Amino acid sequence: MLKRWILDFAYYLDTSKSYQKRKRFFYNLLENDKYKYKKYVDIFMILLIFISVGVLIREVKFHVNDYLMFFSNYIISFIFFIEYILRLWVSSSISHIIVARAEHDSFLHRDVNLYKAFKEILRVKLSYMLTPKAIIDFFAILPFFHELRLLRIFILFRVFKLFRYAKSFQTLSSVLATKKFEFLTLGIFASVVIFVSSVLIYVMEGNNPNSPIDTLFEAIYWSIVTISTVGYGDITPVSHEGRFVAILVITAGIAVLAFTTSLFVSAFTEKLDEIKEAKTIEDVTKLKKFYLICGYEEVAQEVARKLHSNKNDIIVLDDDPLRFEMAKKDGYIALNYNPGKVESYEKLNIDMNKQVKAILCLREDDIENVYAALTIRSFNKDVYILSLLMSDGNRKKLDFAGINNVVYPQELVGLITKELVGKPVAFEVIHELRSESADVQIDELGITQRIVDNFATVGELDNKDFRVVLLGIYKHSRDRFFFNPLDDMLLEVGDYLLVVGYQVFIKEFEQYLHTKVRND
Numbered sequence: 001m002l003k004r005w006i007l008d009f010a011y012y013l014d015t016s017k018s019y020q021k022r023k024r025f026f027y028n029l030l031e032n033d034k035y036k037y038k039k040y041v042d043i044f045m046i047l048l049i050f051i052s053v054g055v056l057i058r059e060v061k062f063h064v065n066d067y068l069m070f071f072s073n074y075i076i077s078f079i080f081f082i083e084y085i086l087r088l089w090v091s092s093s094i095s096h097i098i099v100a101r102a103e104h105d106s107f108l109h110r111d112v113n114l115y116k117a118f119k120e121i122l123r124v125k126l127s128y129m130l131t132p133k134a135i136i137d138f139f140a141i142l143p144f145f146h147e148l149r150l151l152r153i154f155i156l157f158r159v160f161k162l163f164r165y166a167k168s169f170q171t172l173s174s175v176l177a178t179k180k181f182e183f184l185t186l187g188i189f190a191s192v193v194i195f196v197s198s199v200l201i202y203v204m205e206g207n208n209p210n211s212p213i214d215t216l217f218e219a220i221y222w223s224i225v226t227i228s229t230v231g232y233g234d235i236t237p238v239s240h241e242g243r244f245v246a247i248l249v250i251t252a253g254i255a256v257l258a259f260t261t262s263l264f265v266s267a268f269t270e271k272l273d274e275i276k277e278a279k280t281i282e283d284v285t286k287l288k289k290f291y292l293i294c295g296y297e298e299v300a301q302e303v304a305r306k307l308h309s310n311k312n313d314i315i316v317l318d319d320d321p322l323r324f325e326m327a328k329k330d331g332y333i334a335l336n337y338n339p340g341k342v343e344s345y346e347k348l349n350i351d352m353n354k355q356v357k358a359i360l361c362l363r364e365d366d367i368e369n370v371y372a373a374l375t376i377r378s379f380n381k382d383v384y385i386l387s388l389l390m391s392d393g394n395r396k397k398l399d400f401a402g403i404n405n406v407v408y409p410q411e412l413v414g415l416i417t418k419e420l421v422g423k424p425v426a427f428e429v430i431h432e433l434r435s436e437s438a439d440v441q442i443d444e445l446g447i448t449q450r451i452v453d454n455f456a457t458v459g460e461l462d463n464k465d466f467r468v469v470l471l472g473i474y475k476h477s478r479d480r481f482f483f484n485p486l487d488d489m490l491l492e493v494g495d496y497l498l499v500v501g502y503q504v505f506i507k508e509f510e511q512y513l514h515t516k517v518r519n520d
Contacts, residue, residue, distance in 0.1 A: 003114055007102055013095035027090040030083070034285075034349045045083070048076050081141045084134075091128040094121050179267045186263065190227065190256050197223040197249045204241040211238045227253040280333060285349055287313050292356050294339035294372045295363030296323040299388055303362060304332060312357070317344060339363075340371035342378065352380040361387040361403070366394040373401035441503050442471075447495040451513050459487025461497075466509040468501040 013019050028035035055072040058064050064072075101117035128134055176183065202219035205211035212235045213219050222235045226249045237243050284290075290313035293300050304314050304327075316327040319338040327334035337344035339361070350356065359376060361369040369387045376385060387398050389408040398406050455461055463470050472483040476494035499506060 003112065006114060007098065007112060010095040010098035010102070014093070014099045023090055023093075026086050030087055030090065048079060052076050077141055080137070084137045084141055087134070087137065088125065088128065092121075092124045097121050097124065176264075176267060179263050182263050186256065186259055189259075193227055193249065193252045193256070194220065194223045197227070197245060197252075200245045201237060201242055201249075204239055204245060205237050208239055208242075211242070213237065213242075223249060226250060227256060229253045229257055277335065280335060281348060284315055284333060284335075287315075287355060289313065289355060289357050290315055292317065292359045294318075294359065294361045295368065296320075296327045296334070297362065297364045299364065300360070300362035301326075301330070303360060304330070308332070315348075340368065340375050342375055345376070345379070352376075352383045356383055358384040358386060361385060364388065364390055366390050366398065369403075370394070370397050370401045373398065373403050377402040441506065442498070442500050443506050445497040445499060445506075445510055445513065447491050447493060447497065448514070449493050452491050452493055455491055455513070457487060457491065458485050458489045461513070463499065463509060466501070466512065467505045468499050468509045471498040471500055473497055 029038055029041055032038060052072045055064055055068060059069075097120050098114070098117045101114070101120070102112045105112045129138070198216065198219040201213060201222060202216050205213040205219075213222060218235060222237075225232055225235075226246060229250070237246050291307055293304055293314060293316045296304070296316050296318045300316070304316065307314055308331075314332050316324075316332050316334040317337045317339045318324050318327065318334065319336060321336060324334055324336040335344075335348070337347065345352075359372075361372045363369050363372070366389060369389075373385055373387060376383065381402070385403045386405045386407065387401075387403045389395055389398060389406045392408060395406060395408070458470070458473065461470070470485070472481055473485045473489065473491075474481045474496040475492065476496070477492060481498075482489065499509070501509070
């Protein structure tokens with residue numbers, strides 16, 4: 001009966017959405033650095049740490065207010081105790097372990113062995129409790145038993161909890177962790193030198209009545225002070241032999257110091273790019289609205305420049321090191337990520353719907369743009385995507401990838417820019433005009449036989465009556481674009497009108513072109 005109840009309760013917890021939601025909430029609050037509310041918890045815990053340590057220091061020679069003492073001994077300790085229990089809870093799932101054991105035994109047609117399940121739970125929880133951070137958390141709550149005055153010294157362990165909450169400490173520890181073997185070698189070398197020099201100086205000075213080194217502990221103390229090149233001068237050898245040992249220890253100390261310095265420098269040098277990347281991502285998460293540009297080639301560079309001149313924030317993703325460096329040199333926030341991989345956007349840790357104005361796929365390679373669009377659409381269906389199209393044969397592929405708008409340089413827009421400046425520079429303007437939030441848009445209207453039958457020349461279009469501006473006309477027969485055409489220019493089937501105006505007026509104008517009947 002008890003076994004059945006335990007299994008039912010484990011299955012309930014394992015499948016309960018409300019329980020799992022609460023557990024995820026506390027996990028994010030305590031462990032997930034990307035969770036936006038975690039930093040407030042970290043600041044609060046750091047404040048409690050400094051308060052408790054401050055009370056400990058004050059208490060040494062002065063009386064501490066009874067309420068403050070109660071707050072330090074009980075309230076803060078209780079908060080740390082709750083934190084410890086919560087961390088132990090979210091470190092692993094007890095219900096999942098029981099369910100996994102039940103399913104395993106059921107698959108083998110055996111009775112559920114809860115003993116093995118609880119044994120696994122104990123192993124998993126103990127493995128967490130024996131981690132350095134968990135041990136520090138445990139020592140930090142010991143001052144709760146303040147009647148045992150010796151345990152009050154464990155308040156100092158709360159200082160080590162800063163490693164949990166301060167990102168700079170976490171960065172430092174992660175950097176140094178890459179050199180664990182080297183630091184272990186350094187530690188062994190320094191320990192051997194200290195041990196040998198301590199024994200030698202004790203042998204040389206221990207029986208000398210004029211020597212301050214009278215015990216092995218004093219010899220060890222002298223060796224540590226000397227090898228660290230601190231040299232307080234409170235204990236010094238008096239015999240020639242002892243001074244010779246001091247020379248050797250000082251020389252070894254210089255070697256240890258040089259080795260230590262080189263390890264720190266090399267560790268930070270190797271991790272410098274990762275540290276900069278983490279800082280860049282942190283800056284990105286703070287932006288409220290920005291454009292995300294995938295690729296940084298000629299078109300993208302001009303688009304970024306135009307958008308930046310209009311006070312827009314820009315993020316550039318490009319996996320090519322040269323283009324990545326160029327984007328940084330131009331003053332934009334750039335990341336050396338592949339726009340076609342989901343991991344790139346997971347690392348960014350941004351809210352596509354709230355932070356991204358639009359994603360511009362501006363690689364001069366249709367396949368790369370398709371990959372980027374498909375990747376983005378795999379986890380977000382709503383964000384606005386504009387893409388550059390290099391080959392008209394790939395237009396359907398881009399449409400299938402879920403791109404909202406396609407810019408094809410060889411078409412009408414490209415011809416305009418070629419006519420004016422000789423290179424594509426207006427794509428950002430097109431995006432701004434075509435975006436859903438814009439009041440004005442640019443559009444292309446094809447000239448059909450019905451329109452030609454009713455409107456012989458440009459001057460007869462009456463576009464001004466609809467508050468629509470005619471930028472130009474692309475003559476298909478001449479394969480040329482005419483900017484600001486004359487009123488007497490003849491219209492032909494296959495031509496395209498490039499117009500600018502409010503969307504509703506363009507629609508009315510287009511409807512008018514297709515419905516008006518010439519009165520002869």
